[in-house]
Amino acid sequence: MKEIIAIVRRHQVPASKKALEEAGFNALTIQSVEGRGKQKGVGGWAAEVDPHLNPLLKHETYVQEAEMKWIPKRMLTLVLQDDEVSKAVDVLIKANQTGHIGDGKIFVCSLEEVVRVRTGENGPRAVS
Amino acid sequence: MKMIRAIVRPEKSETVAEKLAEAGIVSMTKMHVFGRGKTKGLQVGDIRYDEFPKVMLLTVVPDEAVEKAVEIIIEVGKTGNIGDGKVFISAVEAAYTVRTSEAEL
Numbered sequence: 001m002k003e004i005i006a007i008v009r010r011h012q013v014p015a016s017k018k019a020l021e022e023a024g025f026n027a028l029t030i031q032s033v034e035g036r037g038k039q040k041g042v043g044g045w046a047a048e049v050d051p052h053l054n055p056l057l058k059h060e061t062y063v064q065e066a067e068m069k070w071i072p073k074r075m076l077t078l079v080l081q082d083d084e085v086s087k088a089v090d091v092l093i094k095a096n097q098t099g100h101i102g103d104g105k106i107f108v109c110s111l112e113e114v115v116r117v118r119t120g121e122n123g124p125r126a127v128s
Numbered sequence: 129m130k131m132i133r134a135i136v137r138p139e140k141s142e143t144v145a146e147k148l149a150e151a152g153i154v155s156m157t158k159m160h161v162f163g164r165g166k167t168k169g170l171q172v173g174d175i176r177y178d179e180f181p182k183v184m185l186l187t188v189v190p191d192e193a194v195e196k197a198v199e200i201i202i203e204v205g206k207t208g209n210i211g212d213g214k215v216f217i218s219a220v221e222a223a224y225t226v227r228t229s230e231a232e233l
Contacts, residue, residue, distance in 0.1 A: 002221070006226075007157055008226065031159060032159075033157045033158065033159040034157070034158045034159070035155075035156060035157035035158060036154065036155060036156065037154070037155045038154050038155050039154075040154045069145075073157070075157065075159070089222075089224055092226070093224060093226050093229045096226045097226050097229060098227070099227055102227075103225070103226035103227035104226045104227075105155075105188070105223060105224065105225060105226065105233075106223065106224040107131065107220050107222070107223050107224075108220065108221045108223070108224075109218060109219065109220050110219065110221055
């Protein structure tokens with residue numbers, strides 16, 4: 001079993017969910033987090049949304065180099081079978097890639113044990 | 129690569145993050161969590177505090193940076209009292225940057 005932790009833009013969550021659902025990954029956990037990447041929050045609010053959307057949002061006080069310490073993001077957590085990982089990563093990248101800074105990161109960790117609370121079954125069987 | 133999850137006091141989180149950034153660990157995720165430690169909360173008179181607000185800092189760093197990061201978190205986050213928090217380290221198999229779809233930090 002593997003755990004995928006993806007940190008993505010807030011407004012990409014519906015698209016990510018839809019793409020994951022279409023690929024057969026229905027179960028996920030969504031958390032509201034704040035974060036920053038190696039650019040240290042450069043771009044401020046303008047970078048929080050996709051820069052392509054900025055003209056539409058009419059940023060009147062648009063400052064390219066504004067720095068924001070923490071940028072609101074969404075963290076998606078999925079638990080999958082080993083062989084599903086690459087497909088899920090592809091789906092997540094495809095749904096979230098805009099090519100601009102702030103698209104997010106995807107981490108893949110291995111899990112030692114998973115238990116389904118309802119039935120008590122464990123191991124790969126607990127990951128449907 | 130290793131994932132570091134540090135649960136620290138909320139009032140310390142900003143300084144911890146800043147010191148980590150100074151040491152070159154800029155990327156991290158912050159989330160607000162509630163928890164308790166092995167002291168099972170705190171009893172003040174008749175009131176029992178079961179859960180305390182904490183901040184969890186999550187960062188993924190290369191193996192060689194782990195030791196330094198933990199050192200900084202402990203040094204900055206320490207007050208010496210119960211409730212200073214915990215640092216958990218776990219292995220990360222792969223990390224992808226969505227923007228470039230490359231498998232690197």
